[in-house]
Amino acid sequence: MVENKKLIYRYLSEISDPEIPVINIVEMGVVRDVLFHGSKLEIKLTPTYSGCPAMDMIHQLVEEKLHSKGYNSVEVTLVYKPAWTTDWMSDETKQKLARYGIAPPLGKVASKKTLLNNEHVSCPQCGSKNTEMKSMFGSTACKALYVCKKCLEPFDYFKCI
Amino acid sequence: MDKSDLFKFCLRLGDSCLIMAHRQSEMCSKGPFLEEDIAQTNLGLDLLGQAEALLIYAAKLEDKGRTADDLVYKRPERDFYNFMLTEQPNTDFAFAVVRQYIMALYLDKVYETLSNVDDETLSGIALKALKEISYHKSHLGMWVTRLGDGTHESHERVQTAFNELWMFLGELYEEDELDIKMQHAGFAISGDEMKSYLFSEISSCLTKATLSIPESIYMTTGSKKGIHTEYLGYLLTEMQYLQRAYPDANW
Numbered sequence A: 001m002v003e004n005k006k007l008i009y010r011y012l013s014e015i016s017d018p019e020i021p022v023i024n025i026v027e028m029g030v031v032r033d034v035l036f037h038g039s040k041l042e043i044k045l046t047p048t049y050s051g052c053p054a055m056d057m058i059h060q061l062v063e064e065k066l067h068s069k070g071y072n073s074v075e076v077t078l079v080y081k082p083a084w085t086t087d088w089m090s091d092e093t094k095q096k097l098a099r100y101g102i103a104p105p106l107g108k109v110a111s112k113k114t115l116l117n118n119e120h121v122s123c124p125q126c127g128s129k130n131t132e133m134k135s136m137f138g139s140t141a142c143k144a145l146y147v148c149k150k151c152l153e154p155f156d157y158f159k160c161i
Numbered sequence B: 001m002d003k004s005d006l007f008k009f010c011l012r013l014g015d016s017c018l019i020m021a022h023r024q025s026e027m028c029s030k031g032p033f034l035e036e037d038i039a040q041t042n043l044g045l046d047l048l049g050q051a052e053a054l055l056i057y058a059a060k061l062e063d064k065g066r067t068a069d070d071l072v073y074k075r076p077e078r079d080f081y082n083f084m085l086t087e088q089p090n091t092d093f094a095f096a097v098v099r100q101y102i103m104a105l106y107l108d109k110v111y112e113t114l115s116n117v118d119d120e121t122l123s124g125i126a127l128k129a130l131k132e133i134s135y136h137k138s139h140l141g142m143w144v145t146r147l148g149d150g151t152h153e154s155h156e157r158v159q160t161a162f163n164e165l166w167m168f169l170g171e172l173y174e175e176d177e178l179d180i181k182m183q184h185a186g187f188a189i190s191g192d193e194m195k196s197y198l199f200s201e202i203s204s205c206l207t208k209a210t211l212s213i214p215e216s217i218y219m220t221t222g223s224k225k226g227i228h229t230e231y232l233g234y235l236l237t238e239m240q241y242l243q244r245a246y247p248d249a250n251w
């Protein structure tokens, strides 16, 4: 077996996030580590949210992908520490989210107190900052539902966590 | 730390999250409007995830070959250790909000304490859950204010919910032998600390919501010994139905 971490990461980045297809699981920060144990390959994943229903699917997709690349012994393990945070998203990833129609998380999660303060979310359709939160929970737990008061379109905002 | 103590500790916390998650899932399609309906189910999903993580760890600590699913589907009522508050039914939207709000306050403190303990798994689960619960606390607190400071009808209903659920508050700061052990190990705060924290949070929220603090009444006790109100049995009947009808059925 070729012990090439970079290669494994490249394979894993071919897997799209099941809920946000324009982002892959490496960009999402879900892949935490790739370890080689002799003939076995261990992939450490971390959930975005404790109850993220996409986790089981990602687990399965990782195994399928690596099996298809010839890695027969793959173990997927779940790690909780450090806790996943939107701070891990690169600017490029955030731009991809915005182009897809999801307002990316604003600012950094410096402390628990900054979590809930997102007053100036820009509309991903028209760019206006004249927006309003309709619900703290959107189509998935990681998003909040906003409405743009300028173009009147509803949109998802990826919450800081 | 004794493994069997830690097992029991995780089981208690996991059970409360699990039963809360189930009650929350029953709110699906019953929210007052579509956005809130989605919010309610998302709250349940977070709790289910926390329950799953805690029960997987509990099963591992117990080390008797039981899985998290076994713990969920194959235990009878008397072997569940969730707080009685968590099993109280969704009588109306106000009851659901008040129950989950009080538990969100409780969990926020519990996870905060656990996020610093010398146990990689538990502190990892807690750190993750802490961020989720801060959204619950804020969202549910908003509803208490909105209902309390809303119409005459909503005010009455949320006040009734606080009055009726008040007697289940005592269990949240009651201490038994295991709690004391966990406090010594730094895994929990004292019952007194928990009580004053809960009372100060709830009373400032109630004041803001123009509601009054319920009168001090008899507080229930028993869930730490597996004693429950009649509602848990019905809940388990539904939750465990499939595994009872088709043992070990798999997805």
Ligand SMILES: [Zn+2]
Residues within 6 Å of the ligand: A123, A124, A125, A126, A127, A128, A148, A149, A150, A151, A152, A153
């Ligand atoms: Zn707009």
